[in-house]
Amino acid sequence: MAERAEPAIPTRSSWSLLGVLRRIVAMPLHDPFAFTGLVIYVLFALVALFADQLAPADPLEILFTKTGKLAANVAPGAEFLLGTTNLGRDIYGELVHGTRSALAVGLSAAIIVAIVGTVVGLVAGYFGGTTDAILMRIADMALSLPFLPFVIVLTGFLGASTSNIVLAVALLLWPNSARVIRSQVLTLRERAYVEAARVTGASQWRILFVHIAPNILPLSFVYAAIAIGWAIITEASVSFLGFGDSTSVSWGMMLQDAFSSQALSRGQYAWFVPPGLCIILVVVAGFFISRGYEEVFMPRLRGR
Amino acid sequence: MAALVQLRDVVKHFPVTRSLGELVRGEHPAVRALDGVSFDIGSGDAIAIVGESGCGKTTLGRLMLKLTEPTTGTIAFDGTALAGLAGEGLRGFRRQAQLVFQNPFDALNPRFTIYRAVAEPLLNAGIDKAEHEDRVAAAFRRVHLADLDRYLDKYPHQLSGGQLQRVVLARALVLAPRFLVADEPVSMLDVSVRAGILALMREVRDTMGLTAVYISHDLALVRYLCGRTLVMYLGRIVEDAPTDEIVRRPRHPYTQALVAAVPVPDADQPRVPLPIKGNVPDAREPPSGCSFRDRCPHAMTRCAEVAPPLREVAGGHRVACHLELA
Numbered sequence: 074m075a076e077r078a079e080p081a082i083p084t085r086s087s088w089s090l091l092g093v094l095r096r097i098v099a100m101p102l103h104d105p106f107a108f109t110g111l112v113i114y115v116l117f118a119l120v121a122l123f124a125d126q127l128a129p130a131d132p133l134e135i136l137f138t139k140t141g142k143l144a145a146n147v148a149p150g151a152e153f154l155l156g157t158t159n160l161g162r163d164i165y166g167e168l169v170h171g172t173r174s175a176l177a178v179g180l181s182a183a184i185i186v187a188i189v190g191t192v193v194g195l196v197a198g199y200f201g202g203t204t205d206a207i208l209m210r211i212a213d214m215a216l217s218l219p220f221l222p223f224v225i226v227l228t229g230f231l232g233a234s235t236s237n238i239v240l241a242v243a244l245l246l247w248p249n250s251a252r253v254i255r256s257q258v259l260t261l262r263e264r265a266y267v268e269a270a271r272v273t274g275a276s277q278w279r280i281l282f283v284h285i286a287p288n289i290l291p292l293s294f295v296y297a298a299i300a301i302g303w304a305i306i307t308e309a310s311v312s313f314l315g316f317g318d319s320t321s322v323s324w325g326m327m328l329q330d331a332f333s334s335q336a337l338s339r340g341q342y343a344w345f346v347p348p349g350l351c352i353i354l355v356v357v358a359g360f361f362i363s364r365g366y367e368e369v370f371m372p373r374l375r376g377r
Numbered sequence: 378m379a380a381l382v383q384l385r386d387v388v389k390h391f392p393v394t395r396s397l398g399e400l401v402r403g404e405h406p407a408v409r410a411l412d413g414v415s416f417d418i419g420s421g422d423a424i425a426i427v428g429e430s431g432c433g434k435t436t437l438g439r440l441m442l443k444l445t446e447p448t449t450g451t452i453a454f455d456g457t458a459l460a461g462l463a464g465e466g467l468r469g470f471r472r473q474a475q476l477v478f479q480n481p482f483d484a485l486n487p488r489f490t491i492y493r494a495v496a497e498p499l500l501n502a503g504i505d506k507a508e509h510e511d512r513v514a515a516a517f518r519r520v521h522l523a524d525l526d527r528y529l530d531k532y533p534h535q536l537s538g539g540q541l542q543r544v545v546l547a548r549a550l551v552l553a554p555r556f557l558v559a560d561e562p563v564s565m566l567d568v569s570v571r572a573g574i575l576a577l578m579r580e581v582r583d584t585m586g587l588t589a590v591y592i593s594h595d596l597a598l599v600r601y602l603c604g605r606t607l608v609m610y611l612g613r614i615v616e617d618a619p620t621d622e623i624v625r626r627p628r629h630p631y632t633q634a635l636v637a638a639v640p641v642p643d644a645d646q647p648r649v650p651l652p653i654k655g656n657v658p659d660a661r662e663p664p665s666g667c668s669f670r671d672r673c674p675h676a677m678t679r680c681a682e683v684a685p686p687l688r689e690v691a692g693g694h695r696v697a698c699h700l701e702l703a
Contacts (some may be wrong), residue, residue, distance in 0.1 A: 265483040273444055273498035273548070274471035285487055 100329030108366025111162065117351075121172040132166035132322045146339065155343040159334040167322050168347050174323040175305050178239055185243040186250060187297035191289070194254025199202060199262055199281050209255070212248035214355035220245055224307055225316050233318050238311055242304045250296035252288050261285050291366050298363035299301050302356035324348035381556060381588045382441060387414045387450035387610075389436050393661065396623035408660045409475040412612035412668075413450070413686075416575035420555075421584060423589045425599035425620065427635065431657055434592045437609070438558045441590065442474050443467070454556070472502050475538035475549035477578075479561040485533040485548075492529040495548045502552055516551040519581055520544075539570030543577070550581060557582070560592045575601060596639050600624055605693075608632045611660060611668040614687055618694040628696045630673050667699070675700055 312325030390407035478484035
């Protein structure tokens, strides 16, 4: 047998899911909005991580002046950067520690929404039939629930803890992503390369997770980023309305305290403007990032 | 020669959404993509399935590969009914029967490199990874994609249509199948690369001893590739004969019209007007009797009453027409 010069093929390890993840990581570098959003997130994440160093005291501790009187409604200054509340708590400390609960609520809700929505969307879209009908009717039911009242009722039944607020938000937000992902799967499963995978003997689950799922992953990220904002707003709303977890510090709880003690009429802007701004910043950052991933997903949206 | 693929009275109906009236009356309207199709494909044969859009030829190809199930009727591959295949039996069938797609731009996963796309069948068939690179290289040599390293790490969008169709063919051949279905393999390609792909398909068929089915609307292409041709009209086979017979002595009026429509590479030759008129009827409500009768220049009263069966009129030549049966 004649010797043939076999062309050397380098070992190929590029896994397409990794390729998608790489693009997801690289995206903010090309999009100024997404970059801004990411910077905001990183700053808040650092604050949350080093909250104990930035504000060492317990934010719920009631402070007294040197003369032994309650340090209530102290104006912002060198001792208390943002002043104190009417109960003598350090507003700066509350703001810093509130970052933790905001990010914890936002990220955990985002992860749950992305995972549940993606899996439900994939399964419903790919298998169709009865599975699809059942999952989509459940989604319809979840979508028809009024948002805030449902969260309030659920936390009323299960207890006003942060994790129950996350649960309520996740229960209400997964149908949005599941529906959009399902519709995308419906078009992808008709593509010739999916049929090609079937003809070459790929299993159903392999087709679903190797050939279809990587194409909808950017969409999952869009919905995760949106869920971050929604969860933080919801937690703040519930806390502001007084149904939140009274043992943990959050921005919504700060707004509720300021509101009920009539901080506005006393002109204590340093009490409610900073937490309000923080909520706006984190939510807007989430939308900026989701906008960036929408463009990754739909290249047609890319501007000039 | 023993038949590799056998179809018996294969019917495929696609249910359509029912109107309220149909729902109340308990009717089940359906598109009759295939309406009783029977034929054998001998081992090593190359047959063509010809017909216009919507005649059911693509559905027929998908049925032979078990990509969809017949409503009634049976399809057997190498003596085994496809309907009962599952698990290991189905995987065994998938290793032996492959498909070449019409649109090479859509047939490859845009996120897979060319190497991964061609190695995918090996992975699915459970072949040891150590063998993959050799077998992919062999498949590439077979489709004359020389200079392997130029292609393997590319993505589909970086290749031309002709190159992509060679990659699609390499993927179909990498498991060394016995049976190949090609659904309009060159209709999406530039005319300049068609001849190359067709010659390649003929070559791999001969060297690998493949049994092949070419689905096409183009009689000129079929003549180059296939010894036998089935002409389909509205879900039925109207004529089945050696390709030379079909082209030289078409017997069914529809085949005659198809042959007359083949362009002649001579601008001075006067074009014969087509003997048929109108369009293909709605496959939900085909005409009674012979489904071709409302377009046929020779239609008789009998044609509206009885559907002509497919009968042998000469050695290896079957026609479904009352003119031939009279």
